[in-house]
Amino acid sequence: MKFVKNRYSVLLGFGAVLLILSFLVRTVLLVWAFPQSGLRLSHLPAIYGKGLIYDAGVALFFTIAYALYLLLLPQRLNNTLFNRVFTYTGFFLAMVILVFSFFAEFTFWGEYSGRFDFIAVDYLIYTYEVISNINQSYPLPLLIGGVLLFTALITWALARRGVFRNSFQSNTPFGKRLLIFAVLAGLMFLHIFLINNTWAEKSKNRYAQELSKAGVYSFISAYLNNELAYDKYYLLEDDNSAFSRLRTLLQSPDSHYLAAGNTIYRSITDTATRVTPNVIMVTIESFSADFMDRFGNTGHITPVLDSIAKEGILFTNMYATGTRTVRGMEALTLAVPPTPGQSIVRRKKNENLFSVGQLFEQQGYESTFFYGGDGYFDNMNKYFGNNGYDITDRLRHKLVDDHITTTRTNIPDSAVQFENAWGVCDEDIYAAAIKSADQKYAAGKPFYDFVMTTSNHRPFTYPSGKIDIPSGSSREGAVKYTDYAIGQFLKKIRTKPWFKNTVIIFVADHCASSAGKNEIEISKYHIPCILYNVPGAAPQEISTMCSQIDIYPTLLGMLHWTYNSKFYGKNVLEPGYQPRAMVSTYQKLGYLEPGKLLILSPQQKAQCFSWNKERNEQRATAMDSTLLKNSIATYQTAYSLFKNGGMAK
Template sequence: MIFRGRYSVLFSFFASFVICSFLVRTGLLVISLPKTNFSISAVLSLYVLGFAYDFAVALFLVCIYNLYLLLLPSKWTGTKGDKIFTYTWLCLLLFISFFSFFAEITFWQEFESRFNFIAVDYLIYTYEVINNINESYPLPLLIGGVLLAVLFLFWMFSKMKVFITAFQEKLPFQRRALKSGVILLLTIVAPFVLSNAMAESGTNRYQNELSKAGIYSFFAAFKNNELSYNDFYSLLPKDEAYRVIRSELKEKNSRFLKEGNSIKREIINPGPVYKPNVIMITVESLSADFMEHFGNTQHLMPVLDSLANHNLLFTNMYAAGTRTVRGMEALTISAPPTPGSSIVRRPGNQNLSTVGHIFEQEGYHRTFYYGGDGYFDNMNEYFGSNGFDITDRGRSIKLGDTYHTKRTIIGNNQVHFENAWGISDEDLFDAVLRGSDQQYKEGKPFYNFVMTTSNHRPFTYPSGEINLPSGSGRDGAVRYTDYAIGKFIEHLKLRPWFRKIVVIIVADHCASSAGKNEIDISKYHIPCIILNLPHDGRQVISKMCSQIDLYPTLFGLLGWNTRAICTGKMF
């Protein structure tokens, strides 16, 4: 039997890992059943492919121990050193395995996906991630559960006499070479015959994701996180590509400023020019279906629903991506998402032709406000290198004078509530009011980009503000965010500069992007409201559009003529 002899520990771990992976996959399948319809053949298919991935991961995990068994002389079998190495290796591998299973479940709860590039990106920001996990889950109990699971398997292996047989058999090198050689050959061959993309060929996204294995997906994402654009994407010749995009962007009220390979345009917007101060509140994970205007019956956002009744509402706007940096990318440069990493996170993203640059040309002071540490996702670097001052809850080293921007840290005495991701939306809006008041006193028109954090796991917020307890889930966080926006608007109305302020409320992305299909368009539907425009009263823009079209539309409503490189259109 494979569970008897020198290789018994290796094969016992191998079998345990595959069985536990099967149980995790089954649990995630059960969670997903209400959201999609699986046929029997689909379920069988995802289990067969899933077994292949689990088998491959188990091969990688036992690789070092396999080489150890091959190279350790028979005379040292069962010695104290052999036992110490074996027990340590097994304990470490079991702990990593069980912890990864727990991490997969939590990641699925947030993204309904196996590990992907988001998990890879999050490794950089250990403070936010570790504290978010600690605040969202009873981490001591979970770590304790992982340790108990490790001890349980040790006990099971002991009862099965796995260790006794492993330390008793003196296996000759030739027989070890045969066993280890087969395992090593399978380990080498596995990544060549089993790519993570094999699980992405179906049309049912849940089936695709459930087929995968978390660890395998993680390393695939790590490997492919920085693909060479020219090497891995099918490209049109540059001249043809520019002809296509120029044809798509051609509008009656615009003209290209250069011939050939350029999309820089001048857009003429007739009508009276209005230059208000502008504050854009970019709300974390604000799906359209949180509002009654889009079918919600839970009364989660009474403030936004009321504002939508008396201001400009986009009823058919869609997010450009599934992460905050994708929303920022779309809202700051009016361009669709680029393959690979977001422009916000890429090197060489300074001095771009941004929306902020258009405000700069009109004499506006620009500030980026964030409730967390703007080091996260390279936000401070991106906004700072494109002319914005920074106000955030910084823990990282302050920006230097490289980009001639000022950074203001929101101090402890200005914070009444804080969690892993940042300060409460109320505290953030108070910082916006303080900064805007100062800019008004200095006689500077201002454009402020505000990024909230309260509607993010662990979904905690100040107690007593709303009728849902802090940390109770997404519904409470949505309701609190709505409350904080309402409070902010009330404070705005008391300012002397309220009569000349336009406020934009828009989402960075939806709360969840997972669906039955690879791209479920309903999971990208977001609300957008523009308040206090010169022409008061309810207005509706019902044409299908995206975040990239927001500012071209706003500049048209304000009567601005603009020159920029952008692909958004006015609606």
């Protein structure tokens, strides 16, 4: 930067370093992803061209405040101790943030194969869990020391080249400073109005999309767009037409609608004798179907689940609605499709909804949500507590008022044998659920429990001596411990007097990874689900394509319940059931039928694909008008019902 001998040499030096580091990060991620990405050389111009524009935008956002400072700083203060301290300090702090964000991009990519998104925004908000997780997953002192050392080297290198000296010793006239600031501000505003993160998503290859983005830019974009308005960004039908089609899709031989118009409120009727067992749903963190031997895994890391899959009712063709725990919770508690943006669990005005917990509560059950961490995270306590569930969690944030309308119970230290950043180990959360079940049974109260596990989550740590894979060493170890804990749970409850009248559901919240060659990689949504100990039900496999949202309508059908419903889920075993599933990212809404996938996306776009499950191939194909109308009817009405109070109990 010796040739820049004016007040802006530090600003330009910072911008140059940012662009160089961004280029290197993008290149490393490209090399990392290339073997499984399906990328071609023809993707590179867009990846690097768009990437440069996003990086330039980040540089502008980082430096515009400093540019204003340089504009207003009087010349007599330019070479003073005050300006030197301010400039060196500001440069160093900004570079620390930049370097740390680049490091975080590698770790985030390793977990999600993408640039920062809503997950990163969430992680910034919930600092305790995230900092603890980082500390347990990585050598934090070395990490921070490395970031500071690297930043110091960059600062020293630029100082050696005279970048700071040129700025301090310059005499740049006010008119020239005003012109430079006007140009920079103009470029920034042009960037704001002309460029957005969706520009990177024009490629059909998901990796090409993510690689062309900039991490910091994507983070800010995600922060500003937590919720997407379906009626603003997506294809629409007339509301009456959309609801009419949806009502036809949801109609079944045993149901009739309780009101006309834009509602799905209906009565489900069964004339057989109703069975009312207790129900415990174990929701397994990040558990892909392909972890199990039944679905092709050769590591034999799930002997318990593979065994009970043969004894219970196994859904072999079920798909999660999303890629995050809160999305799975939304599907498993409300039986509704995903809507763009955040899960309903995280949104405002999500109380008193027509939920599974409320339904069981109406039938005299006590519904409880069990979580091994602090349910303050991801708004879980407020959501469950205001939708019919009592709460049992770790209660770390003792001063936080969750504004819940039910009872909250703490898991005491004395009941914890192992704990990491995300909560107690699976054995401990099962122990809490068993203790609660004993108490409810003794009081003569039927119970419905939602148990959320955490052990199958980075840093993949668990109690030592339980399995033959060291704690913290791998995802496979966490999966094997998760399976082991399920075995211990079943061993204990089989001795309980309430076991013979208790259905156990084992289902994943989502898969371990959502990354793939396509915008929505269907195989990355395939999850296992087992209904175990269902009264009078023989072991079987259900191979019909279905969704997480279908679990409770199917179970209640098997138990011969008559009830009113606002669920989008259907009984998979009923005559005339039409196979379909909903899969999504935060912006992409997928509607899946056997051999076909339709994706709705912002800017009123829709794409249709053929899908070969055996080869995991998706190919663009001509639009299927019926599939399109079914997709729009499903997602548009779900958004409308939630926003307008139609999902309330």
